Amino acid sequence: MKQLVLVPRLTTTILIVLHVTILLAGFLAPYDPAMQNRTSPLLPPIGVHFVDTLGVFHLRPLVRSAGRTPDYPLRFFVSGSTYRFLGLWTFRTHLFGVEEPGRLFLLGTDEFGRDQFSRILWGGQVSLLIGWLATLLALGIGLALGSVAGFFGGWPDAAIMRGAELFLALPWLYLLLAVRAFLPLSLPPHATAMILTVIIGIVGWARPARLVRGIVLSARERDYVSAARGFGASSWHLLRRHCLPETYTVLATQATLLIPQFMLAEVALSFIGLGVGEPAPSWGNLLAPLRQIPILASAWWMMAPAMLVMVTSWCFLSLGDVFVHGET
């Protein structure tokens, strides 16, 4: 019983912290995700420490850069590269950073010397956004078509359900890739992200549609719905007021399954080079350098995005488990 309370609390806390962190990527990341330092590719993570090269203790954290003798003090609320919050407001203030010749690479650098920590934060925005938007799209289409099919029956029902079977019969990764095949290969990253979202969302509508249809089909036959119909309620009113509310828990459960699934779809596609392209970071294309054996074998910090992907999907999935067991 105790575990039943602990796990959802833990996962929701992690998820909230994660989403806020990712949302504030521009403020928390010390550097622009596209900024390259060609002289320092694939640097391992450099931590902060409190004792300088002479062995003197300082209260202010110090950053030691490779090859540079002096230590640079870590400063808070520094002015750095400009970034846009939510794509609307422009800021220059970063939570922390070091003075210019010094560099702070908390999670090392990639093969172009870009700060991995900043890229992971910014990449999370792309990956999570694709997961959420594609889920909203899939659930939206599923809800609309499923409720029409369940409530009205007849030929719309038959047509929609045959369509759903078609989509369920196609292996979804193949379908995703096939649809992607018919789009231009090189697109600006934001266009690709949007297109990916739409493709993933459209490919994923069938399962929610079938679930919604089943629920609406049974809800339609309830006595209180018949009573309301007898009092002259319109179809739209019956559907909206009496049938759809019953689908909400199923939709929430589906969302906790679909968000990580769609996020992983982005990761998989970007990883094999058919998803979000450079220079924009996403969790998938951040992992792409691991396809080169030397990087995989020696640069362990390049695996960091995988940890975040796993934690995120674990949180969503166990939240979904709680929903499922809460229902029964």
Next chain:
Amino acid sequence: MFRRYLLRRLVHVIVLFAGISAFSFVLLELAPGDFLGEAKLNPQMSPATLAALREQYGLNKSLGQKYLSWIGSAARGEFGISFAYNLPVSKILRPRVSKTLQLTLSSLLLSWFIAVPLGVWSAAAHNGFVDRAVGVAISALLATPDVVLACLALLMAVRLRAFHSANPVLPVAVLTLGALPILLRHVRAALLDVANQPFAQVARANGISGAGLWFGCLLPAAVNPLTSLFGLSVAGLISSSLLVEVLLGWPGVGPLFVEAIAARDFYLVVDSVMLSALFLSGGTFLADILLYVFDPRIRMEL
């Protein structure tokens, strides 16, 4: 009765196939660019050569003509021509399919041989130590993307210097680990569903316990959801290994498909999709037949 049911399913599959192929061809028509897109940029190619090539590949035909000629070609067993390889698609796909099946069939067998006994053990020790441990392993594996599993496998291969790309051990291990959590979960849930039903209590009251109870009484009763699940495993024989093949350099259908996408090798793309769809519908079809064979209750219903 069962024959009529089979016939209906068969018609269903055919309609499904017509739908999928039509869907792919419509997508082709909407797609910008084609296989000769790069050749067009080559200054050494004269417009006349390009036009001749377009004619030869049949790229200037209308959508309907392309579709009809593809169906004709399918009837001859060729399923269209691959532009990049200049060979009938069926010839290119055949060795690739056998390579993919090597991986997926062995991982299918391995994962079921692990999942059933472990699932039974976990259900029998409900809420005990084994069950908890299996539960933790399941949720950890579920959250691990195939991409990460494959990367870890590669890393291990590099560190140990023991595997090269022709060795199926790593890809099979990755595929099995990827399939296990879902199988285990369903086996456990299906067994727990029947574990407290009256017939199980009667069996217990008659002194049947241990392996006899779980494998003799409960597993056959839980066969229904597990057969559907087995159908799903069969359905994924072509498609489930795509990522793993691409990452670990296994010469199966997956890398061919990704290459074909990049090269706009249209018929190869369509046929790969069709092939995986064939396995998918074949898997559900197989599940229906197996259900009829294994579960007498279904035979009564039909």
